[in-house]
Amino acid sequence: MSFINYASREINCKIVYYGPGLCGKTTNLQYVYQKTAPEAKGKMISLATETERTLFFDFLPLSLGEIRGFKTRFHLYTVPGQVFYDASRKLILKGVDGVVFVADSQEERIDANIESLENLRINLKEQGYDLDKLPYIIQYNKRDLPDVMTIEDLRRELNTTNVPEFEACATTGEGVFETLKAVAKLILIDLKRGK
Amino acid sequence: MSNPTLVMYEDEFQEVNDVIERLLKEANAKIIFLVDKNGQLISGVGETDRFDTTSLASLTAGNIAATGGLAKLIGEKEFSILFHEGEKDNLHISIVGGRVILVVLFDSRSSLGLVRLRVKKASEELSAIFEKLMKKSEEREKSGSSDFPFAEITDEDIDNLFS
Numbered sequence: 575m576s577f578i579n580y581a582s583r584e585i586n587c588k589i590v591y592y593g594p595g596l597c598g599k600t601t602n603l604q605y606v607y608q609k610t611a612p613e614a615k616g617k618m619i620s621l622a623t624e625t626e627r628t629l630f631f632d633f634l635p636l637s638l639g640e641i642r643g644f645k646t647r648f649h650l651y652t653v654p655g656q657v658f659y660d661a662s663r664k665l666i667l668k669g670v671d672g673v674v675f676v677a678d679s680q681e682e683r684i685d686a687n688i689e690s691l692e693n694l695r696i697n698l699k700e701q702g703y704d705l706d707k708l709p710y711i712i713q714y715n716k717r718d719l720p721d722v723m724t725i726e727d728l729r730r731e732l733n734t735t736n737v738p739e740f741e742a743c744a745t746t747g748e749g750v751f752e753t754l755k756a757v758a759k760l761i762l763i764d765l766k767r768g769k
Numbered sequence: 770m771s772n773p774t775l776v777m778y779e780d781e782f783q784e785v786n787d788v789i790e791r792l793l794k795e796a797n798a799k800i801i802f803l804v805d806k807n808g809q810l811i812s813g814v815g816e817t818d819r820f821d822t823t824s825l826a827s828l829t830a831g832n833i834a835a836t837g838g839l840a841k842l843i844g845e846k847e848f849s850i851l852f853h854e855g856e857k858d859n860l861h862i863s864i865v866g867g868r869v870i871l872v873v874l875f876d877s878r879s880s881l882g883l884v885r886l887r888v889k890k891a892s893e894e895l896s897a898i899f900e901k902l903m904k905k906s907e908e909r910e911k912s913g914s915s916d917f918p919f920a921e922i923t924d925e926d927i928d929n930l931f932s
Contacts, residue, residue: 575774575775575807576774576775577774577775577776577777577805577807577809577811578774578775578776578777579777579782579811580776580777580778580779580782581777581778581779581782581783582782585919586809588807588808588809616821616823616824617821617823617824619824619827619828621831630831630835631831633808633824633827633828633831635823635824635827638930638931639929639930641919641922641926641927641930642919642921642922642926644919646930649808649809649827661838662835662838664838665831665834665835665837665838666831666834668806668807668834669805669806669807669808755931758930758931759927759928759931762919762922762927762930763927765919766919766920766922768919768920
């Protein structure tokens with residue numbers, strides 16, 4: 575649910591990075607934070623455990639520039655990926671405008687990916703959203719690792735609805751901005767249609 | 770979709786600011802801000818330059834969401850007031866009209882009792898403004914006279930953002 579402020583001429587949108595534990599959601603945000611000009615970003619907040627596992631969420635506000643005199647701001651959130659944090663994940667999906675599903679490309683994580691994607695659908699449904707009607711992108715992360723599945727196999731398992739997809743290596747930044755741009759663009763197109 | 774887009778118009782923005790400016794003075798607070806439940810900052814008054822209001826807004830909404838989750842677990846609808854006491858500064862957080870969050874930051878120059886009293890009165894006024902705002906957006910949508918700024922944008926405009 576975007577927020578349009580005619581008085582300050584701003585449009586705010588919320589993007590949520592979803593995916594199984596340790597798939598690289600926080601790393602995506604950290605890379606965006608590192609590579610963004612100081613004037614375009616706010617402070618990155620990570621509510622994490624002592625071992626740097628996300629406990630509640632990471633948050634990164636970005637402002638992209640103006641469209642027709644309106645400042646566009648995107649608020650990036652990650653969810654905690656670990657299965658037992660489901661109650662927290664549901665809360666973060668409230669008011670979401672677009673979703674990035676970060677998949678871990680390693681063979682041994684395919685079940686975790688599938689479980690997390692099902693969990694995403696269920697949690698969105700509880701909030702009254704349908705994943706197939708939301709701006710939604712899949713990112714196949716960790717492409718640099720040795721035991722990864724082929725893109726064809728990943729697509730068959732995870733991208734049955736044929737949404738835009740990107741290969742990435744979040745630690746080096748490959749594919750990170752491509753993913754973000756794609757989801758931001760889908761959100762703006764949705765706004766244009768007046769959804 | 771479960772929530773319609775929140776739209777703020779200039780008239781209502783001014784009314785909202787008048788109410789929270791007055792609350793700032795009457796409650797002797799340092800800053801006051803309004804956040805929607807999704808963490809978007811609606812407005813802020815007082816010493817806002819000294820604080821990272823975007824982060825405050827996001828964490829406040831996370832806080833309200835988390836305590837709302839707790840409330841449901843014990844069979845409550847929500848906890849409508851939260852109070853955080855610090856050594857010097859305190860936060861009084863309350864839900865207004867079931868939709869927006871009012872945050873008052875105050876120190877020893879004020880007191881919890883005073884803040885609670887003033888917040889109660891201001892909340893009623895704010896509820897009325899937001900109620901009006903919702904009706905206004907709905908009516909504009911129904912009549913099709915939406916002056917939505919994005920209806921006219923082109924793919925090129927969107928691409929330019931990322932250049």
